[in-house]
Amino acid sequence: EAGVAQSPRYKIIEKRQSVAFWCNPISGHATLYWYQQILGQGPKLLIQFQNNGVVDDSQLPKDRFSAERLKGVDSTLKIQPAKLEDSAVYLCASSEGPTDTQYFGPGTRLTVL
Amino acid sequence: QKEVEQNSGPLSVPEGAIASLNCTYSDRGSQSFFWYRQYSGKSPELIMFIYSNGDKEDGRFTAQLNKASQYVSLLIRDSQPSDSATYLCAVMRGSQGNLIFGKGTKLSVKP
Numbered sequence: 001e002a003g004v005a006q007s008p009r010y011k012i013i014e015k016r017q018s019v020a021f022w023c024n025p026i027s028g029h030a031t032l033y034w035y036q037q038i039l040g041q042g043p044k045l046l047i048q049f050q051n052n053g054v055v056d057d058s059q060l061p062k063d064r065f066s067a068e069r070l071k072g073v074d075s076t077l078k079i080q081p082a083k084l085e086d087s088a089v090y091l092c093a094s095s096e097g098p099t100d101t102q103y104f105g106p107g108t109r110l111t112v113l
Numbered sequence: 114q115k116e117v118e119q120n121s122g123p124l125s126v127p128e129g130a131i132a133s134l135n136c137t138y139s140d141r142g143s144q145s146f147f148w149y150r151q152y153s154g155k156s157p158e159l160i161m162f163i164y165s166n167g168d169k170e171d172g173r174f175t176a177q178l179n180k181a182s183q184y185v186s187l188l189i190r191d192s193q194p195s196d197s198a199t200y201l202c203a204v205m206r207g208s209q210g211n212l213i214f215g216k217g218t219k220l221s222v223k224p
Contacts, residue, residue: 042201042214055209091156098210104156
């Protein structure tokens with residue numbers, strides 16, 4: 001069974017630029033999560049989708065971050081404009097349902113200069 | 114008070130010893146508890162989950178939960194250098210499946 005796929009794996013941008021990350025969850029997983037992991041910290045949930053609907057986006061900085069999962073499968077996370085403090089690893093995870101085991105993708109390491 | 118607290122370490126143990134990793138949480142309504150292992154530069158991978166008070170064993174790993182004390186721990190028996198990683202404690206709240214992670218404890222197993 002293929003795992004969670006993410007791209008790109010690494011991205012370096014300057015502040016105020018925009019960036020987008022892509023995630024393809026495990027086949028059949030209805031729930032998809034985006035986490036932000038700053039160096040030395042645990043992952044922090046940014047947004048949770050159930051199929052193509054948003055379940056929780058309470059910690060998403062909506063003035064600069066947006067995410068979508070239009071067809072209930074792949075998802076994109078966008079940052080516009082980026083700030084220095086957005087430098088982190090962005091992890092996508094998926095699960096069969098909201099209380100099932102979450103499986104993480106390899107992450108995208110973002111550096112904002 | 115942080116929602117999920119872990120000693121950041123590093124915790125250093127000799128090969129073959131028992132490593133004990135601890136975690137406390139603040140929300141008494143939390144129902145499910147997870148231990149993830151994260152190697153440097155890699156993504157978290159699930160080791161164990163526990164829902165009920167008491168011990169749960171899986172190979173060299175034992176998770177312990179005490180809801181009255183709001184405490185969960187992970188014991189690693191016969192520690193190996195390959196166990197050297199950061200161990201993340203995560204607590205699930207409510208029915209939406211939100212995971213709240215601690216900062217992680219860095220474990221180093223010395224040969």
